[in-house]
Amino acid sequence: MKYLIILFVFSFLIACKSKQSDQLDLVISNVNLIDGTGMPMKTNVSIGVRDGKIVAIDSALMKSTENLIDGTGKFLIPGLFDCHVHSSDFERDFPKFVHYGVTSIFITGGSLCTNEYYAAMRAHGNQDTIPAPLVFHTSQHFTMEGRHPVKTYKGNWVDGKTVFLIKDTLQIEGLVKEVTQYPIVGIKLTIEDGPHPPWVERMPQAFINKIQKEATKNGTDVFAHVSDNTELNMALDAGIKNLVHWTGIDIDFQRDTLLIKKIYEQKPSFVTTLMIDKGFLYPLFPEWVNAVRQERVFDEADLSKANDPGYIARSKDNISFWKDFLQKEDVQLSDIVAFQVEDIKVLYENGINFALGTDTGPFVLPGYSLHEEMQLFEMGGMDQLDIIKMGTLNAATMMKAQDSLGSIENGKIANMILLDRNPLEEISNTMAIHTVIKRGIIQKRIEE
Numbered sequence: 493m494k495y496l497i498i499l500f501v502f503s504f505l506i507a508c509k510s511k512q513s514d515q516l517d518l519v520i521s522n523v524n525l526i527d528g529t530g531m532p533m534k535t536n537v538s539i540g541v542r543d544g545k546i547v548a549i550d551s552a553l554m555k556s557t558e559n560l561i562d563g564t565g566k567f568l569i570p571g572l573f574d575c576h577v578h579s580s581d582f583e584r585d586f587p588k589f590v591h592y593g594v595t596s597i598f599i600t601g602g603s604l605c606t607n608e609y610y611a612a613m614r615a616h617g618n619q620d621t622i623p624a625p626l627v628f629h630t631s632q633h634f635t636m637e638g639r640h641p642v643k644t645y646k647g648n649w650v651d652g653k654t655v656f657l658i659k660d661t662l663q664i665e666g667l668v669k670e671v672t673q674y675p676i677v678g679i680k681l682t683i684e685d686g687p688h689p690p691w692v693e694r695m696p697q698a699f700i701n702k703i704q705k706e707a708t709k710n711g712t713d714v715f716a717h718v719s720d721n722t723e724l725n726m727a728l729d730a731g732i733k734n735l736v737h738w739t740g741i742d743i744d745f746q747r748d749t750l751l752i753k754k755i756y757e758q759k760p761s762f763v764t765t766l767m768i769d770k771g772f773l774y775p776l777f778p779e780w781v782n783a784v785r786q787e788r789v790f791d792e793a794d795l796s797k798a799n800d801p802g803y804i805a806r807s808k809d810n811i812s813f814w815k816d817f818l819q820k821e822d823v824q825l826s827d828i829v830a831f832q833v834e835d836i837k838v839l840y841e842n843g844i845n846f847a848l849g850t851d852t853g854p855f856v857l858p859g860y861s862l863h864e865e866m867q868l869f870e871m872g873g874m875d876q877l878d879i880i881k882m883g884t885l886n887a888a889t890m891m892k893a894q895d896s897l898g899s900i901e902n903g904k905i906a907n908m909i910l911l912d913r914n915p916l917e918e919i920s921n922t923m924a925i926h927t928v929i930k931r932g933i934i935q936k937r938i939e940e
């Protein structure tokens with residue numbers, strides 16, 4: 493009897509609670525929904541948001557709120573996720589990400605990334621006054637003396653603060669323990685031999701194996717930086733599950749049977765970063781620079797680097813590399829993209845997780861370039877629904893945040909972009925942004 497009374501009181505409380513749930517903080521009504529899961533678009537859907545989360549998705553009209561956005565003729569997609577970001581000035585960069593609907597980012601180290609800098613970025617991402625994306629990040633780079641990125645990129649790399657220059661495998665146990673005290677998604681490990689000649693040495697296999705082993709012991713993951721098939725093999729041999737670049741990998745499905753077998757067995761996640769290839773070519777294509785200029789979001793100082801002789805020379809070197817590699821005189825961006833997307837498509841269709849990421853840097857711009865990354869995949873023949881999933885749910889999956897983020901489903905954080913045009917017709921319509929919503933709050937965009 494006592495039990496029945498408790499049950500009765502309990503159901504009464506639930507009834508009261510569901511009455512309150514009619515009150516929503518925000519409703520987007522009658523919209524075309526592309527939810528990020530890869531499911532086809534649904535029409536005439538209404539989305540209800542409360543306390544920063546999506547709490548109702550149905551076609552019944554929810555008009556009991558003052559905050560109603562009429563979604564008629566518009567398209568709703570999840571907030572975008574850039575899975576490979578560096579920032580030397582987050583207060584400058586973060587509003588730009590949000591302006592372009594990028595509501596989550598994954599920072600994979602950098603020469604400023606002390607524990608304090610990471611903490612400041614996380615805190616900035618968690619406040620709702622100034623537009624800023626949610627921040628996920630790795631540890632500081634694990635690399636070695638004279639290797640990438642310390643030798644290849646200038647910057648204030650400080651051993652023990654922004655980078656760990658490992659001298660001996662015996663150091664690794666302690667270092668992994670040290671970095672896992674912080675809220676990292678995993679360890680950033682640089683295996684690669686540098687972005688361009690003269691090559692530096694790769695990290696020895698014994699170091700890589702030990703880092704992965706210690707990471708597993710401490711309940712974390714390794715995010716490895718590889719830039720060719722040899723390095724991908726090294727990472728997979730150590731059991732690494734996350735690769736922060738696809739760029740540089742070239743799979744021949746006839747030749748590389750062992751590598752393919754390893755990929756299908758271990759099912760790693762890859763970040764795409766095709767924008768690196770486009771970024772290298774920017775100074776040779778004034779129309780790209782002008783398109784960015786018309787956005788009125790980026791500093792002229794950054795854009796005028798396209799006239800810098802150093803950057804122009806770098807672009808020309810890059811073109812000659814592609815001429816050799818592709819055995820083609822008149823190399824177009826589409827040629828560079830096609831063979832990579834072709835490989836990615838096969839692996840993607842066989843269940844390998846790909847997440848979009850740009851590797852922000854010169855001519856790879858916060859927010860804007862994630863849309864360019866999507867356009868490169870469309871250029872390579874990938875389906876728009878899949879491209880959107882790679883930029884949303886797949887990224888959240890790589891961050892192990894798929895239960896709370898990455899798609900427009902009940903119970904998830906309300907990060908969404910309302911578009912004026914249909915991105916399934918043309919992926920560049922992801923730039924026809926009407927409203928950006930982060931944690932249920934409408935974000936202020938630049939120059940509004």
Ligand SMILES: [Zn+2]
Nearest residue numbers: 576578600851
């Ligand atoms: Zn990077």
